[in-house]
Amino acid sequence: MRKVWFTVVLVSVWVGEASPWEEITVDRFSGLGARAMGMGGAYMAVAEDFTATYWNPAGLAQIRRFELYGGLCQRQDAATVSFYGSPWHDSLTRTTSDPLGMVLPVPTYRGSLVFSVGYLPVKVFDNLFGVKGVSRESGRYKEGRAEDEGGLGVYTVAGAIDISPSTSLGATLEIWRGSDSFSQELFSRSLSSATWSEIKQGLGSPQDTSVSYYKLEFEDRYSSFGVKVGALFRMVGGFRAGLAVSSPVHLKVEEDWEEARDDTVDSGSFSYHVHLPWTIDGGISWTAPGLATVGVGISYSDWTQTRYDESPEEGITNEDFRRRYRATTRLHLGGEVLLPIIPVRVRGGYYRDPIPFLGPREEGGPKVEVVDERDYWTFGVGVLIDKVLSLDLAYVRGKFAQEEGSITEEHKLTRIFLSAAYRF
């Protein structure tokens, strides 16, 4: 009887840690387009290639030639976790396709009419977390790793048109598709005699009295539809202003899950909907033709308006989105300079992507304290080959750190974007 009770306590502790309450589809901006990211993502009022479909569809109206666009992106997340003072470190690297698409300008006598079709990866779920050490709360030694791998992309059909000499409007119809593979393993063992203070002082030695194993895996598949509309205003002296609004997205999630605890295995599948809120993007840019372009942009989302139609976990309500999330405004700054003599553009930028999750992950747990906001510095270079082929490369380096009670989590993020745009 005593053994059974002990097992119940252990399981309840592990489940609480194994299912940290955080909706993966909230936030997760990862950037796209080598030119845009080289400029720190300050592209809402520049939007001069296929990626305008994402940044501001009205920008497509500026494209005068057919464009084939494709790219690759390598993302690396190096995570360091301090678990009650014990360090854990690991990294995750993935290479995925960046935007892939085609721009089709229609011949006009005045103004502009441009369409595009393609694919855009808009959210990346890749994430890494782990622990290794003795928990001060449970008094047990734990070692485990949790990993998300996947993302959300949109298949798009977009169009843009000039409605005056200075104003363009655009719209993108989006078909959302994506997946997320989550896996977690956690080993735990109790410490029989030594107390935390004794272990910390090196006086006691942990003895293996009870070893347990917990594993959770699930595979989510996402589907939805969305619309994004945008406007671009060309103003005096090379200034441009852009505004884009993304409609709420009602993501249908189909999930298969499997949970293993020691010698018991449970599994199931179900589906639910996540309703993501409106997103508003805006920006201003200034272009000195043949010399430089600089820009600034923001993206606002109120994540407290996220909703489930049916909770994927027991005990989670929509009220939790109001309490555990916040509205965020992403800030982008950047620019590019055209080098003389050789057809090369050099870029630099910065963006801050605030963390919307405030916590706690479970009732009574510690809140998330952001130690370092997600700040990214970006560098880029682009070369134009034979008037028709633009090759762009961007290097993005960022980091953030947050603290939840005695667990400190620090991530160093590296992203390399490579894209080619062929205009004919």
Next chain:
Amino acid sequence: MRTGRLVVTVSFLLALLGCYTVLKHPEVRPEGEAEAGRECWRCHEDYRLERTYYYPRLYDYWDRLPYYSRGYYERWWYYNEYPWWWDRYYYYDSNTQTQQEEQKPQEQKVEEKRPSGRREGFYDLEPKVGREPQAPQVRSKPVLRKAPSQTKSSEDSSKSSGSSRRKRPSRRKGMR
């Protein structure tokens, strides 16, 4: 939520109704030439504003570029600004012109030929065999004779253009 989407969609479509973008050049009728001229000026003035006032482009400061950098900047201009259909229209226009010349009806070519050969009538010969006698051309409206001191009116100049069916008299006709 659906109402919101509907409002956005309808607003977007309404904005397109009075659209600035023109896919096909408006038809210009000869009888409304004066009005059409003003229309052209209005449209193309807007286009000039678009280029120079709202968003300066390369060809607006082309003259200020040093000659050795023009090829360099032209490369960017071609990539960013040069519409693909301009090539097509230039090609199309020149090609069409050639085709039109080739496909001109034979009658029209005959009409454009000189009515008479050199020294026609010098020797009081009969018309050539196989050639139809030319019917005298009747003018729809008599041309008033102007006083020698007066300058030629625009009406006269239009009447004497190549498009008129009136054939010019033979060289040195009646000199003999």
